[in-house]
Amino acid sequence: AIYRRSEGLPDVTFDFIIVGGGTAGSVLANRLTEIPQFQVLVIEAGPDNEGVFDLMVPGFVFNIANSAFDWNFTTTPQKGLNDRIITFERGHGLGGSSSVNGMIYTRGSSSDYDRFARVTAEPTWSWDALQPYVRKHESFTPPVDGHNTANEFDPRVHGTNGPILTTLPALLNPSIDSRMLATANQLKGDFVFNLDMNSGTPLGTGWQQATAGHGERSSAATGYLSAAVRARPNLHILLETRVTRILKSSGPGTAFRTVEFTSGAGPSSPRTTLTAAKEVILSAGSIMTPHILLHSGIGDKQTVSKLGIDSVLDLPSVGMNLTEHPFFAVTFDLNITDDTDPWGEVFIDPTVTNEAIALWNATQGGPLATIGRLDQIVWARVPPSTFNDNVPDPSSGSNSAHYEMGISGTATSLISGSSIVSPASRGTVSINSSNPFDPPLIDPGLFTNELDLTMARESIRALFRFVAAPAWKDVLIGPTAPLVNNPTDEFLNDFLRNTSFANLHPTGTAMMSPANAQWGVVNPDLLLKKASGLRIIDASVYPFVPCAHTQASVYIISERAADVVKAAWGVL
Numbered sequence: 267a268i269y270r271r272s273e274g275l276p277d278v279t280f281d282f283i284i285v286g287g288g289t290a291g292s293v294l295a296n297r298l299t300e301i302p303q304f305q306v307l308v309i310e311a312g313p314d315n316e317g318v319f320d321l322m323v324p325g326f327v328f329n330i331a332n333s334a335f336d337w338n339f340t341t342t343p344q345k346g347l348n349d350r351i352i353t354f355e356r357g358h359g360l361g362g363s364s365s366v367n368g369m370i371y372t373r374g375s376s377s378d379y380d381r382f383a384r385v386t387a388e389p390t391w392s393w394d395a396l397q398p399y400v401r402k403h404e405s406f407t408p409p410v411d412g413h414n415t416a417n418e419f420d421p422r423v424h425g426t427n428g429p430i431l432t433t434l435p436a437l438l439n440p441s442i443d444s445r446m447l448a449t450a451n452q453l454k455g456d457f458v459f460n461l462d463m464n465s466g467t468p469l470g471t472g473w474q475q476a477t478a479g480h481g482e483r484s485s486a487a488t489g490y491l492s493a494a495v496r497a498r499p500n501l502h503i504l505l506e507t508r509v510t511r512i513l514k515s516s517g518p519g520t521a522f523r524t525v526e527f528t529s530g531a532g533p534s535s536p537r538t539t540l541t542a543a544k545e546v547i548l549s550a551g552s553i554m555t556p557h558i559l560l561h562s563g564i565g566d567k568q569t570v571s572k573l574g575i576d577s578v579l580d581l582p583s584v585g586m587n588l589t590e591h592p593f594f595a596v597t598f599d600l601n602i603t604d605d606t607d608p609w610g611e612v613f614i615d616p617t618v619t620n621e622a623i624a625l626w627n628a629t630q631g632g633p634l635a636t637i638g639r640l641d642q643i644v645w646a647r648v649p650p651s652t653f654n655d656n657v658p659d660p661s662s663g664s665n666s667a668h669y670e671m672g673i674s675g676t677a678t679s680l681i682s683g684s685s686i687v688s689p690a691s692r693g694t695v696s697i698n699s700s701n702p703f704d705p706p707l708i709d710p711g712l713f714t715n716e717l718d719l720t721m722a723r724e725s726i727r728a729l730f731r732f733v734a735a736p737a738w739k740d741v742l743i744g745p746t747a748p749l750v751n752n753p754t755d756e757f758l759n760d761f762l763r764n765t766s767f768a769n770l771h772p773t774g775t776a777m778m779s780p781a782n783a784q785w786g787v788v789n790p791d792l793l794l795k796k797a798s799g800l801r802i803i804d805a806s807v808y809p810f811v812p813c814a815h816t817q818a819s820v821y822i823i824s825e826r827a828a829d830v831v832k833a834a835w836g837v838l
């Protein structure tokens with residue numbers, strides 16, 4: 267059941283208290299309540315996702331920023347971005363960031379997961395070992411327009427029975443799609459057609475896949491917290507309630523089974539505590555998980571002590587290693603005269619938008635049933651000569667991408683949403699007060715490592731090579747200002763520093779490490795180091811960011827983590 271005040275909660279002993287009903291938290295809530303004797307409480311800071319139009323309609327993804335479903339964070343001034351402060355959206359509500367994200371479904375490369383296994387000395391985090399979980403969360407669903415998808419994906423690498431619906435684009439854009447696929451054929455090499463970028467080898471040009479089905483967004487909340495799951499008598503979801511700290515239990519040893527929370531909105535709001543009989547599971551995401559840990563005195567001893575917070579566990583890696591993908595748009599002017607797309611103006615002309623809304627309401631189809639105009643993505647590597655002994659390759663292996671180009675177009679422009687997906691830069695999440703209501707200091711450190719700029723320049727030059735293919739000859743005008751032909755390195759550095767944003771894929775701020783390692787925050791079983799009772803399950807535990815948009819990996823990791831928890835309590 268759903269509650270909004272802790273006073274209404276039933277008088278039961280909660281075996282598990284999950285902090286954050288986001289992407290990972292929803293997976294855990296579902297899987298742990300499959301065991302009827304487990305009583306599970308989820309505490310989520312934000313509201314319910316149910317019935318919220320902008321969260322349901324894929325085409326309205328850009329309406330969500332700055333709403334009640336966004337934490338409305340900004341970064342610290344970014345040195346690598348000419349000291350610009352940028353927005354840093356995070357989901358606030360059931361489903362967390364999966365309720366607000368861009369729905370792009372990409373798993374990354376097999377070597378990303380093999381690197382997880384290698385650096386944590388835990389073989390069960392490898393791609394091969396994770397295969398059951400790679401499929402368990404997913405149900406591949408035909409696109410809403412019912413077109414033949416035979417050459418657009420490989421059904422053998424997809425799940426068919428999981429809670430999360432995935433699909434292929436439906437609002438096809440033939441004049442762009444045909445040229446994209448022709449380019450892959452004409453140039454091959456880095457841009458060769460890849461039938462399915464989610465096979466473990468993403469490299470090349472392939473059809474984009476999204477977490478949507480039957481015209482609607484599929485999020486951790488719609489998928490894992492369906493009406494039937496919410497009705498389970500052992501699942502209790504407390505909304506609009508913020509966890510302020512996790513408290514050390516009294517008695518010998520270092521155990522953390524108590525959460526402190528409030529439904530108030532400020533530092534003096536009355537706080538309540540509840541203690542889990544088995545575990546607290548922290549799933550507040552890569553930004554708020556370290557924020558809660560630091561406010562609880564779990565983190566670098568000197569840093570927290572300086573702020574007047576009692577240090578209860580000295581773990582210097584908390585909040586370190588923030589890894590994020592820098593994102594930049596690169597645009598070319600086109601002149602397509604045979605464009606027959608009736609929905610070209612859907613987000614520009616209000617009359618067309620209203621027609622699209624009416625169509626979506628009536629049929630859950632039409633242009634709003636799909637995410638904008640993005641039909642294909644290119645994943646590629648920079649030349650090996652970019653690296654040497656002093657400048658090592660930051661990617662996880664030779665089947666991993668360094669950069670991504672999500673290419674969409676209209677009759678007049680071709681836009682690549684480009685990103686460095688194996689970055690070398692690292693940042694931090696920290697705090698500057700003892701008030702848990704103060705926002706975290708988010709420093710993703712974008713472009714602080716020169717190598718990321720080098721790779722970004724190379725990706726822009728790769729896009730120039732891409733649009734130089736014969737397929738574009740009759741329609742390409744040239745780069746859109748301020749971009750110019752044959753740009754110098756200096757020009758591109760300025761362009762990148764002045765225009766880049768965060769791709770909103772933060773990971774690594776509570777990273778896992780081998781059980782005996784002095785660094786890291788959690789062990790490979792995701793239990794907090796040097797303590798008991800507290801597990802962390804969300805994107806913060808990744809030691810490295812995958813070369814992918816990060817939601818698929820959160821589903822994979824959380825599904826496996828649910829089994830790790832069940833095994834620890836003897837029910838698997």
Ligand SMILES: Cc1cc2nc3c(=O)[nH]c(=O)nc-3n(C[C@H](O)[C@H](O)[C@H](O)COP(=O)(O)OP(=O)(O)OC[C@H]3O[C@@H](n4cnc5c(N)ncnc54)[C@H](O)[C@@H]3O)c2cc1C
Binds near residue numbers: 361363366507551820
């Ligand atoms: C705008 C946006 C676009 C994105 N686009 C894509 C995309 O297209 N494809 C993709 O794969 N990935 C995308 N991502 C990234 C992806 O959604 C995330 O990596 C993933 O959902 C993170 O899951 P998580 O469980 O770690 O955290 P979240 O899903 O963010 O969950 C954390 C939850 O904890 C709650 N919480 C935090 N602090 C507290 C507290 N103190 N008390 C109680 N509750 C708390 C939050 O409200 C939230 O519900 C995007 C993210 C955003 C924000």
